Amino acid sequence: MKLKQPLKIVILIFACMAGMGATIQKSAKDVQQINARQELKEYKAYPNLLPEVVITAPEL
Numbered sequence: 001m002k003l004k005q006p007l008k009i010v011i012l013i014f015a016c017m018a019g020m021g022a023t024i025q026k027s028a029k030d031v032q033q034i035n036a037r038q039e040l041k042e043y044k045a046y047p048n049l050l051p052e053v054v055i056t057a058p059e060l
Contacts, residue, residue: 043049
């Protein structure tokens, strides 16, 4: 019956690693969302982001 104690420790370590992994993954997603919002806010400062169109048709 001495096997139960090390097994509990292994399960506890695995649970801690899984929890840390989930936390890190959520943090990474949050950082991506914040960066996307920041980039959109920067675009609002520009007056016009439409490309300039040059017509090069021959005169009739």
